[in-house]
Every structure is written in structure tokens, then in C-alpha cells.
Amino acid sequence: MTTLEGRSLSLSFGVHQVLSNLDLELKAGEIHAIVGLNGAGKTTVMRVLLGMLRPDVGEVLIAGKPIDGLQSDDWSSIGYLIETPFVYPELTVRENLSMAASLKGVASGDVADLVDRAIVRLGVGQWADRRSAELSLGNMQRLGLAGAVVHNPDFLVLDEPVNALDPSGVLMVRKLLKEEVERGSGILVSSHHLDEIARVADRITVIHRGSVAGTIDPSEADLERRFFHIAYEADAAAGLVTS
Numbered sequence: 489m490t491t492l493e494g495r496s497l498s499l500s501f502g503v504h505q506v507l508s509n510l511d512l513e514l515k516a517g518e519i520h521a522i523v524g525l526n527g528a529g530k531t532t533v534m535r536v537l538l539g540m541l542r543p544d545v546g547e548v549l550i551a552g553k554p555i556d557g558l559q560s561d562d563w564s565s566i567g568y569l570i571e572t573p574f575v576y577p578e579l580t581v582r583e584n585l586s587m588a589a590s591l592k593g594v595a596s597g598d599v600a601d602l603v604d605r606a607i608v609r610l611g612v613g614q615w616a617d618r619r620s621a622e623l624s625l626g627n628m629q630r631l632g633l634a635g636a637v638v639h640n641p642d643f644l645v646l647d648e649p650v651n652a653l654d655p656s657g658v659l660m661v662r663k664l665l666k667e668e669v670e671r672g673s674g675i676l677v678s679s680h681h682l683d684e685i686a687r688v689a690d691r692i693t694v695i696h697r698g699s700v701a702g703t704i705d706p707s708e709a710d711l712e713r714r715f716f717h718i719a720y721e722a723d724a725a726a727g728l729v730t731s
Contacts, residue, residue: 490516490551492566492643492674494537497546499698506532507543507698512676514643519665519675521689521706523682523715529698530678531571534645537676538568550643564593567641569649573632577621581612581631584620585638592639602638609667610634611660625652633661637668644668644675650684662688682711696722 492514499507507529514520524530535541537548539555548555550562575584585603594602607613610630615623620631629652636644649665650658665675665688679685685692685706692704694715702718704711723729 514674514676516674518690521685521692524695565642567636568645569632569636570647575620588635606634606638646677
């Protein structure tokens, strides 16, 4: 089974260790959610998995290949949205998506159809021919998500995908994730919204202080209680809890 995998990842910024011996695996056809407190390392591990940051220790493999040896075709199998959507403000929504598709290796004859499909899926048709600089935060997020999926990737890495979205946008993302998984994609998603992510996740991993602290069954009744229990136990095991 095709996987995106991080093995024994450790990373420090100066004296501050942000990842510590962290293992994380994403399989094709699943939604793997990662949750954690602010500063836990969720975005950092996503950046490492995408080759944006190089770990001090450990390795990242995509379909069994170390990322240092990947070719452009290998990278085109991944779509992502990390923190702020990257768009060219002077280009229209349609132009941004066309560029995203081309950069991901989509054949020129297929770009227009795939862009039209992404525009419909993410509900940005009304703004398709507007400059991206004119978009609201929520519609900018929709554009970022459209750019992540426009080329039908094998893997999606999405950092807080419902950021700035209204309730209709949240439902749109839920539908999008389910459709991508049904297509066979593997999706790694971070979220602060436990109840929402549990609606779609196949498994939930808790990251705390740069390490995997435990897992949560998405079907559990009291997700927040379980989450804080895992974080407390991790702190207690590290001697960080005083009685």
C-alpha cells in the first residue's frame, strides 16, 4: 500500500526542540488526523513531510522512496495547504488554479477541465475571474484548497483546512475529504476542531511537545476529555506535572 511516512523525526530550532523521535504514517485511502495544542509541532511535522524543512534526525519516505531522491513526477503526487494559502494576488482565481495544475505536471490539454472541476467543487465560481487580492479570507482558503486538489493527487496534506470558513464551507471541506478518500487518496489533516475532524477521520493521533503522545478513536463519546488525558499523561511521564 502506498504511504507517506516519517520515521524517527527530530528537529530543533536553536535550543528549542520542536520534534522528538516522531513517527507518523499516512496510507492511501485513509484520513489520518493529527491534533495537539498550539505549538505542539503539527505544522512543523507537515513541513518536514513535504520537504520544506529538513529534520536533524530521521527520514521521510513517499511510496517507499526517500524524499532526497524524489523526481518532479513523485512530488506531483502530493497536494497541500499549509497555513496561509499561497496564491499570486494579481492573478485571477482561474489563473492561479491553472498555474497550480501546470506546476504539478498536468498536461496542457487537461488543465482547463480540471480547473473548472476544482472551481465547482470548492464553490468559487462566482469569483473565478476576479483577482485573488479581492477575495475574503474564507474564499482565499477555498482557493488554497482548490489548488491543493486540482491535479488529483495521491496524497493531501492539509493544515487546518477549515480555517476562516463559514458553516457552508466546513460542510464543503467534509464532502471534499470524503470524495478524495473514495478516489483513493491518503489525507493527513491537522485540526483544533475535534468534533468536526472525528466526523471524517479514520484515526486520530495526538502530538504533544513534538512527539506522538497517543491516539484517539474517532468514535469515542468524549473526545476532548480523552485528548486532555493523553496530554496530561505525557506531561506526567516527562516529570512536568507537579502534585
